[in-house]
Structure formats: structure tokens, C-alpha cells
Amino acid sequence: MYIGIDLGTSGVKVILMAENGQVLASCSSPLSVSRPFDLWSEQNPEDWWQATDLAMQQLASENSLQDVKAIGLSGQMHGATLLGKKGAVLRPAILWNDGRSHEECLLLQRRCPEVQAITGNLVMPGFTAPKLLWVKEHEPDVFAHIDKVLLPKDYLRFRMTGEFETDVSDASGTLWLNMEQRAWSDTMLQATGLNEQQMPTVYEGSEITGTINDDLAKRWSMSVVPVVAGGGDNAAGAVGMGIIKPEETMLSLGTSGVIFSVSDGFTANPAVALHSFGHAIPDTWHTMSVMLSAASCIDWVTRLAQFGSVEAALLAVENRVDRVCNVTFLPYLSGERTPHNDANAKGVFWGMTHETTPADLVQAVLEGVTFALLDGLDAVRSAQSISESIDVIGGGAKSTYWLQLLADVFAVPMDYREGGEVGPALGAARLAAIGVRGNAALREVCVKPKLIKRYLPNSDRAARYAEKRERFQGLYQRLKGF
Ligand SMILES: Nc1ncnc2c1ncn2[C@@H]1O[C@H](COP(=O)(O)OP(=O)(O)O)[C@@H](O)[C@H]1O
């Protein structure tokens, strides 16, 4: 048996996976995001650890963990987790959807014009490097005390093993990695005022990085087992769905919305804010588009229109598959990365009348997020070909209405597979299995889970949505900078 731990933005999920790849059990513990100022988004690393411990203790109380052979880690990417001597946390972690560092992005680009040649990526506030320049400028005392910079899941690893380690896929999101070489770039680190000693050691996703400490093994009623490097949540989710060969494509509907496609070697198109990263398996790269508020827009409209629960909000629209909404929504509640790279983009409802209902708002939100995801898909297609169908994972994939809408708007079949709800945790457990069984087991472990349902596009609806999409795109262009 193997354990996968996924540190999502909305909560920690842990799963227990059998030797044959079946998910035997899962537990979760929620997290909240603190937004003390405009554009800020933070979480406390101690809260990550408490949530992980809580979910693991629940897993241990409901299942025997005696036969667990290894643990794999996955997590929200990019978050700047700053540690002083002896691993003391210096300030709240600055998350992937924090937009405060847009000035520092311009500074880093000026300081290091070769950044795209080294990393293949645009300098965006979500990435870790500009966040560190912001800390250097605004909190020099904190910056002076930085001993290590970790990514969120690697802070959990530090608490479990005492080691400072990371994996290629997560390190890709720092902007400090030479992407083709899959190794830290001195040039990028120096441009941020940092050095390699302050970075964790980089491993491939299935490599073993250490073992859990004795106290934790007792606490979680298991043996002292190895911990593998794991992956950023999108790469780990792709491993969970068996997305490992060129063109295979996945959509993650978590707090963020991500189109992830395996590329044939390293390929990039930073002009459209496309992300070009290393995959969580060796010698493999991928591209991805990232929208900053995807399923989180549903949470927001649920609160706004007082539905009480996400399920109730979705119930209000489930019979509207054949109806295009009159209201248009721009989903940029946290600004946007792909394709606009605009930290100051905002959420907008347009087209409301006396007749507009709370259900219209929910439908407009789902449509708006879906159009924005299609902009992301176009960005991915600008750099590479994609498969004929797309696998969907994440909390948002629980909505059958949304999956059909995605198929209609994208005009692409959308597949929901077993384990889709816990994709990144499943991928982390799979990487743990490969770590124990060796790289020869990679293809055997990374199979596609059983298909639960394929959502086929409807051509009439696709045509109607294509018209509405033009309004959606025009609205952002007209309001940009307003
Ligand atoms: N039944 C549902 N239908 C659609 N979305 C849902 C449903 N239940 C939860 N969600 C959404 O799933 C999101 C959390 O998904 P998850 O993949 O766990 O995100 P993260 O990895 O960012 O923590 C929430 O924003 C929530 O709105």
C-alpha cells in the first residue's frame, strides 16, 4: 500500500492506494486563504501541517497503515515558504494566486533579459522568484534571515523527514530552474539575491528523498517509510490520470483551472503566458495554461447569491444545459495568468436586468470560467498538439452540468475517470509506488483509470456558445486597464 498527500489550496487530501492502484480510502481537512490586502493571498505553513496531521490521523484511525511502503507528496505550486535557521517559519507563505509582485516582475525581467531563454516562461507574479524580490524590497529584515526557500508540499516533507528537498515539476514554478537542464540556474538565483545553498535539492518525482521520523511513524501507526519527491499538484494529477505521453491532456478544476498537456520535448510560448515546465517523471516536459480563479468562482457566487452550499448552487442550473445565459461574467477575481498576465484584471457581471435571478448568476459564472479555460486551451494549442479528448480532475469535476458545458464550449469530449476527484493525491501515491518498485514500473503504474463517463460535445450548443464567447473576449478587451 502507498499513501498520497495533496496539499491543495482549499484543503489537504490524503489517500491510501492498494498495490494494484485502487484507491482504498481518502480523508481531507480544510484550509482557508487569508487576503489581508488587495492582491494578497497567504496561508500559514503551520496550518498546512496541522491539516495534514489531522487528515493522516483520521486515515490511520479508519485503516491499518502497517503495510504502507512509501508516501508521495503533491501540492499547490509556487508558494514562497520562507524559513530561517532551524526551519523556523519567517512569515506567512505567499501563495500562487498572490498578485502583489507585479512591479518586481518588471524589475526581474530588466535585470535578467535572458530569463525566457533559461526558463521558457514569462515573469509572472504567481511565480516564486518575483515574490522573493518583493520581500527583499518590502521586508528586508525577513529577507536577511532566509536560510531556505521551500515550496508548500516541501514544507510538509521537511516536517516529516527533516530534509530540504523538492522535485523538478514543482521547482519549475519558481523561475529559478533551467528548464531544459532540470537544475537550479545560478543566473536566475543571483538576479533575485539568492544562492543555491538556500534552495532545496532537486529530485525527479519518483526518487526517494528521505524517511519519516520515528515519532511520526508512531503517531500515524505505520513503519518508518520512505518519502518520494512527488510533484506539483498539476503534474501529480497528470500522473494520477496516466497523462505521461506527448499530446495527452488534462483539465484540473480546483481553486485554479489548469489545462495540462505533455509536450514532445521542451517547448515554450511565453508570449501567451503559457507555462513550460518539467513533468513529475524523468525526461518529460509539459505545457500548461493557468487561470487563477476557477472552481473558487463557484464558492464565491454561492456565498454572494446565498445558496448555502455549492451543491445547492449547482442544482439551480442543472436543467439549463440547452439554454445560454444572458449575463456574461469575467472570472478574474484574483487577476489572471494565462493568457492575459494581468494581476489587476477583475471580476465583472455584465448584462443584468430586473429579470436576472441568482441561478442566472451561477450559470454566468460557470460559463465565464469555461470561456476563460478555452482561452487557456488556445494558448496550449499555440505551442503543441493535444489529444482528441481531455481528462478532467479536481473538485469542480463533480458537477455533471459543468462537464457537459465544457464539452460544448471546447467542442472536445471530456472524460471523467475513477480517482478524478483526488487526482493529485492519487498521482503522489503512484509516484511513491514507482519509487519503491523502480522506474521500470512506470508504465505499469501510470495507466489510465477506468472511464466513468465521456461527455460528448453538442454541435448546436457549441455554435451558440461560440457566439457568446466573442462577447466574453470583447468585454475583457474593452475593460482592460479601465
Ligand atoms: N459538487 C461540486 N461541483 C462542482 N464543484 C465543486 C463541488 N464540490 C466542490 N466543488 C469545488 O471544488 C473546489 C475544490 O476543488 P479541489 O480540487 O479540492 O481544489 P484545491 O486542490 O484547489 O484545494 C472548490 O472550489 C469547490 O467549489
Ligand SMILES: O=C(CO)[C@@H](O)[C@H](O)COP(=O)(O)O
Ligand atoms: O499556480 C498554479 C499552477 O501554476 C495552481 O494550479 C496551483 O498549483 C494551485 O492549484 P489548486 O489548489 O487549484 O489545485
